[in-house]
Amino acid sequence: MRLRKTAQRTPIILVVDDTPANLTLMRNILEPESYKVLLATSGEKALELLTKITPDLIMLDIMMPGIDGFETLARLKKIPSAKDIPVIFVTAKNAVNDVVRGFELGAVDYITKPIHRLEALARTRAHLKIQHLIHVERMQSEQIRAIINNISDCVLVSNKNGAIESVNPATEHLFGYVEDVLCHKNIAELLNYQGRPTDFINVLLNHDSDDPWWQHPSGKAANGKTFPIEINVREMYTHDPCFVIVIQDISLHRHEIDQLHHLSETDPLTNINNRRHFEILLTQSWQHCKRSNQMISMLFIDVDHFKSFNDKYGHQAGDSCLQAIATALSTALSRGVDSVSRYGGEEFVVILPDTDKAGAQTVAKTMLKAIEQLNIPHQHSTFGYVTISVGIATCDYDADHTRIKSANALLKLADKALYDAKALGRNRFECL
Template identity: 30%
Template sequence: MPADILIVDDNPNNLFALENLLAAPDLNIITAGSGNEALAKTLSHEFAIALLDVQMPEMDGFETAELMRGNSRTRHIPIIFVTANRSEREYVFRGYDSGAVDYLAKPLDVNILKSKVNVFLELHRQRRALEEKTRELDAKISEMERLQNLLQERNEQLRVLSRTDRLTGIFNRLSFDETLDYEWRRCDRGGKPLTLIMADIDHFKAYNDRLGHIAGDHCLKQVAWALSAALMRHVDTIARYGGEEFAAILPETDESGAVAVVTRMRNAVKALNIAHPASPTELHVTISLGVASMLPDPNLSPLRLIEMADDAMYRAKALGRDRHALYSQLG
């Protein structure tokens, strides 16, 4: 892509001469007859260099250079002043203060002119190449960040899916095991009680046999969400333990606190009013629940708490179902 060069001089003969001297296939030479015209040309071109005559009417080269330096769009353009008064020190210093990078004295030495212009053209090409590489790098970084975010999203989705029961949408057995182990150790460190509730849908095999597995799946979904809604704290966890059995982990909760939870659970399932024509207990779906609480002991395993809650649940079934039983009352 040709580089743009700006030549500014109020004398058309000077413009023509400079344009002929610098003409090259890789250059696009733009001329201006005044400072105002030069500033207007900078709005539509990105100049690699500007050759600026100092002595011009209305707006001289110094004023034009100062205005270019004051604009963020043009302040980077190297300005070479072309003047017949280079020998005057005050004149030269004013030019540098205005933003010039060099001076060329009239009459112009062609070799010096081309040499200086080529230096700044090469700098311009290098700057363009660096900007292009920077844009490419930024685009690659942006794409990498997008892919990284997408990967994180996919990994998070996979993590959630691996911990979620596909049918009911609540936590699965893997998540239950991990959470129980974590809460066991946490409550052990804090000396706090840990409660586990095991819940089982009464006569669920008979429900499936009578109404079919599609109805059974729908029943499981409804019961799962009713049990989930009965938990009032974000630290409490409900999971599908297996089949028609569910488990709730209540950290820092003793047996008396758990009674309110199991009562809400039973009432939430009753409120669903799911017809169960094959149940000898009720005309609608009910659940039996077992509650076990203990202070975690580093010498024991969380499996002990599962066994206690499971024993309590089977005690509730033995007592007629549609109720809860406390492990502490067994025996």
């Protein structure tokens, strides 16, 4: 980012001298060099002028009636808008004491009378140049400070041991501490680092480090809450090594990603896995079972006479019925690796990794019972309430891989078993 350049304008020089001939001389030296020259015949007049105008340089005579040059200088140093203007003494005296006193009062230089044109110009140019550079540097650091104070990212400066030296307002806001408190902390404490605090800067500088901290970079606020962060650390090459640390809270971003992820995997009606996610789970489970030579079972479930349920009780009741069934089926699964998904309409599928036929039958029985216990009235069912039919397919990869060649073949087999369960009277399971 380029900082804004400060506009160059014609420098203004204020010349203060009680002798009109000296004023004229200085004007004749300075004006041809394109400086704007203001004249004052006394210290009092100069001070009055300084309340209205801010010159870039002041040439100040020492010996003057009324307040002399020293007093004028002492007073102008008390005017906020004038105190930083460079002052060059112009004096006939070059006694060491006067020169020392002038510098002590804050003058930047002195020239002696009689005035030599080239010397006066050289000193004027040199001090205007210095003044300009100071001004540019001040403007730039003000611009940088304004940017740092107003950005939403946290900016911290720490020493090589991680001791915090300064922070911007965003850091105070995010972590819930004021700057004074933060400046007594170590960055390791704010970022929840469990290792030795003095090692932390090196961990931060080394993105590829296998330090466990990098698995979940997070910050910890005053209220104890932790949040995911993105972090950037850079060493500043000053005489004392220090580090600029920029931190962004990415909770919102992470939350949005999690939400999108959840939406893409979830059936909106029943809040269980959708078919798309089921297909991913099935491929994963099949690969895993193949690799580790485990058995895998699958249940294909259909709600009995669901079309007539909808016709009789309406689609809203139908939706509630599917929601209740989805919840009951999920509750019937006790292991984390098992999953139930809505396959479509009133069909559900269950994947049971590392499960043999007997295990799958136990799950099917539990599910049939759970649906019975829902006791949802259904006039068009021979049972008088809503029931399900379950088809079970089990694959022992070693023994069955010629019969069941793929995850899809397993699914088809479970569907076929479901067809048998329907044919044999519903509210039951069949295995293949």
